[in-house]
Amino acid sequence: MKLKVQELNAESFAQFGQVCVAPPKIKPGHSCDEFDWWPDMMVFDSIKGQYGAGFSVAKKSPFRQTCSERHMETPEFLLAVDGDMVVIVGPPDYPDEPARLPDLSRFAAFKVKAGEAILMKQGVWHYAAMPLKEEMYMYCIFAKGTSDKDNRVIDFPAGEVLELEM
Numbered sequence: 001m002k003l004k005v006q007e008l009n010a011e012s013f014a015q016f017g018q019v020c021v022a023p024p025k026i027k028p029g030h031s032c033d034e035f036d037w038w039p040d041m042m043v044f045d046s047i048k049g050q051y052g053a054g055f056s057v058a059k060k061s062p063f064r065q066t067c068s069e070r071h072m073e074t075p076e077f078l079l080a081v082d083g084d085m086v087v088i089v090g091p092p093d094y095p096d097e098p099a100r101l102p103d104l105s106r107f108a109a110f111k112v113k114a115g116e117a118i119l120m121k122q123g124v125w126h127y128a129a130m131p132l133k134e135e136m137y138m139y140c141i142f143a144k145g146t147s148d149k150d151n152r153v154i155d156f157p158a159g160e161v162l163e164l165e166m
Contacts, residue, residue: 018042022081022137023057029147034061035128039147050144058085058131058138063164068107068125069153072098074143078129079117083136085129086111088162092123098152101125109164127153130164 006012010019020041028036036059040052051074065088072095078087088109093102102125112118112129114136120126129138143150156162 018044020053020055020139022055024055028057034059034130037147040144043144048143051141052144052146054140054142054147056128056138056140058129058136060131060134063130063166065127065156065162066160067153067155068101068127069151070098070123070125071142071146071150072123072152073150074146075122076120076124076126076146077117077139077141078112078120079139080112080114080129081137081139082114084111084113084132085136085138086132086164087118087126087129088164089120090125092121092125095123098123099154101154101156104156104160104162107162109162 008019013019024038024041026038029039030037036057037054038056039054041055042053043050044053063086068088068090070092086109088107090102090107093106094100107125110118
């Protein structure tokens with residue numbers, strides 16, 4: 001038996017699952033200078049509830065960070081699709097004080113190459129990944145609704161900045 005290869009789209013694949021295209025053809029849920037973000041592009045069930053796969057276009061910006069965010073109820077999976085990126089992370093200290101930052105000296109920066117992925121533990125501090133080219137695509141998976149219900153963005157104390165040394 002021979003099978004004809006079909007073009008992948010939401011309609012042709014519907015009986016088998018979901019499709020997420022890069023970049024999406026709809027308006028992002030959030031847009032700023034550093035990134036465009038489409039949360040929950042695909043939603044799937046897990047033992048503890050639903051997870052959402054989101055899509056982001058990371059845009060070239062200065063290699064510095066003045067804030068960080070974390071999610072107390074879900075780990076976060078990031079996959080660099082078509083370019084290398086740098087992710088700044090901080091330890092998941094003070095789980096009983098979700099808005100309390102650890103000392104900035106405890107943060108670290110990691111290069112994630114195209115095709116590589118990371119899974120951050122619950123409560124790990126981070127912010128938008130920084131592409132090493134003009135813009136790049138990445139996928140993010142965490143509990144459905146995290147962007148709205150479990151996202152704490154905290155500015156660093158006045159004058160504090162994390163800058164990358166390449």
